[in-house]
Amino acid sequence: MSEKIEVEEHKHHEVTIEHGSSSSNGHEKIESYERTSDFESFTSDERQSLQHGTKRGLSARHIQMISLxxxxxxxxxLNSGQNIAVAGPAGALIAYLVIGFMVFCFMVCMGEMATFLPVSGSFNHYATRFVDPALGFSLGWNYWFSSVTIATELSAAATIINWWKPVMPDAAWSAIFLVIIIAINMVGVGLYGELEYWLSMIKILIVLVFIIIAILVTxxxxxxxxxxxxxxxxxPGAFVGGAVGTVSVLLSAGFSFQGTEIVGITAGEAKNPTKTVPRAIRTVFxxxxxxxxxxxxxxxxxxxxTDPNLSNESGDAATASFTLVFQLAGINVGADVINAIILTSVLSAANSDLYTCSRTLMALARDGNAPMFMAKTNRYGAPYWGVIVSSVLGFACVFVSVYSASVAFSWFLSITAVTGFISWWGISFVHIRFRRAYVKQGRSIADLPYKAIWYPFTPIFAATLCVLIILGxxxxxxxxQFSVTKFFANYIGLIPFTVCYVLYKLIRKSKVVPLEECDFDTGRVTRLEIEAEDEDEKNQPWYRKVLRFVA
Incomplete structure (x- = not known):
């Protein structure tokens, strides 16, 4: 087998792989291009950084555990107990069932696109390709704006650690934790994947232990x-406030699920994405x-x-619902254990938030929707400018926590929940266009490495429910009576998306991409790559196959 590689710096590089007798026409062309509109204006170092890009350093076990x-x-x-206090046990359960089903629906949509086109930046890049550059621009910046979630997690971490002994102000702890996660994200995806693997395992184990203890208690x-x-x-009853109470916790329940979409974002840095991503998607259910x-x-x-601790907004382990159940079981050290677990959990979540937002910013730059230097990566494959700029918004928690970490948590929760639902709506809506364009171009659904179940119900249901929750x-x-404070607290998360979309339309005057012109070839997983992945799996030792099956 011989390979001929031609690179055109201005727009694209073309790779021609000759198969000899293994192909009917003797060769197969695979085209891709540098996703920067003025690539030729960069220095040699900048070009090298962009060409190398991120690295596929996430193995199957990393992807599986991150997805779990x-x-x-x-x-x-911290928030599940308050939802029960507001809606009652049955009301909260219904809210989580509705949101959980919606999450499953948009995740199978995400899985279909991410498996076929495993690129960093994921759904905002898909929006640019298959819908409208304005939508990709607004979804990307909306998702990046959700990096304020870092502030949510770090504000919670500051409150939690001071529960033991308030030796330093909340802002000081927030700053220390932020520096740590910045350092982790600067090293590269390998360290991130390994840390998330073990931290996710700890979180999973504590949830499983909690389930066992809760069954014993009840x-x-x-x-x-x-x-x-x-x-x-x-x-006191299965419902609190009837249907109104149940509806009122839908947004808060959605916040509990946020971060699920990270599986699709990691596809661009996953080894064997056609295998690892579908497996991770299947674990979502x-x-x-x-x-x-x-x-x-x-x-x-x-x-x-009616337990007053459930509605306590102090946000520490002493009032966490997990701790209350441990105390009912007679485990008096439960608060300390849960405190430590929650601390590692929120730091893990903050670490993931910075990872996803830095990759989103890098993808925006490669699509020409952010300054081009944001797409540069260091020798570890980390988009260091994306990490630095994304972490700046996280510093907001340092200043807000000076006032009140618990108040900061409430405001940041509202903002990030709305921006999260907008992102989920975007994934579902883009998938509808993805499928329509795919079929319009005469492509076979059978050729997709992973197919979304129950299409078109899944994307339509998820997109519709997201809109209803955001507006309602x-x-x-x-x-x-009308309250200005409550209005802005509830809808401030809509501002970044709306402003970005309107400004892009006014300045760039972009148009919807015709279905016939949607690009399904750039960055797609080729038949040769799929065959290579299959061969690699066949050659794995038996114990790895067993471990994969168990996972």
Whole structure:
């Protein structure tokens, strides 16, 4: 086999791989291009950085574990109890079931696109390709703006660590933790993947231990040996506030699931993405059931919705619903254990937030939607400018925490929840265009490495529900009388997306990409790569195959 590689610096490079007799026409052309509009104006060092780009340093075990535990953080550990206090055990369970099903729907959509086109930056890049550059621009900056989630996590971390002993102000702890995660993200994806692997494992184990203990508590096997069962569903009741209470926690429940989409974003740096990404997507369903639905159900069984600790907004481990269940089981050191677990969880979530936002900024630069130097990577394959700029927004938590870390957490939660739902809507909407363009160009659905189940129901359901939640979650700002403060608190997350879209349309005057012109070839996984991945799997030792099956 011989290979001929021709590189045209201005627009694209073309790779021709000659197969000899193995192909009917003797060769196969695979085209790709540098995603920077003025690539030729860069210095030689800048060109080398862009050409090397990120590295595929995430193995199958990294992707699997990140998909399982990467999004478990403050939303589940600190916010789940308050949702039960607001909506009741049945109301909260219904809210988590609805959001969980929606997350599953848009994740299968994400999986189809990310497996076919495993690129860094993921869904905002897909929006530029398959819908409109204005949508890609606004989705990308909206998702980058969600890096304020870093502030959410670090504000929570500062509150949590001072629960032990307030030796330093919240702002000081926030700054220290931010410096640590910046250093991790500067080294490269390998260290990030390894850290997230072990941190995710810790989070998964604590959730599984909690589930076992909660079952023992509600069955009367431990604690005061009282069989609780559905006692608290009868008194004080399964619902609080009826349907209004259930609807009011949908946005907050969605915050607990945010970060799930990281599987699609890591596809550009995953080894064997056609194999690892679909496997990770398939675990999403079971993660939703076990880590969220079962957990929220058991909390509602063990702790009454009227327990004042559930609605306590201090945001520390002493009032976390997990801690309350441990205390019911007679485990008095539960608060310290949960405190340590929550601390590692929120730092893990902040680490993932910085990773995703830096990659999003890099993708924006490569699409010409951000300053070109943002696309540069260091020798480890880390987009260091993306890390630096993304972390600047995280420093907001340092200043806000000076006022109140708990208040900061509430505001940041509202902002990031809305921006997260916008991103999920974008994934679903873009997938509809992806499929329509794919079929319009005469391509076969059977050739897709991974196919979204129940299409077109899945993207339509997810996109519609996202819009309804985004627009309807701020109803309290209008009733019983209009409140300016509540209005901005509920809808401030819409501002980045709306402003970016309108400005791009006014300045660039972009148009919707015709279905016939959508690019399905640049960056796609080729048949040769799939065959190579299959061959690599066949040659793996038996014990690796067993471990993969178990995972």
């Amino acid at each position: 535990g990467g999004s478990i953080g403050t939303g589940l550990f 069955s009367g096997a431990v604690g005061n040996h009282e069989v609780i069962g559905f006692k608290y569903w009868n008194d 079971w993660r939703i059931i076990v880590f969220y639905i079962v957990t929220i159900f058991l909390i509602g069984m063990c702790v009454p919705s 979650q701020g109803y309290t700002a209008f009733s019983p």
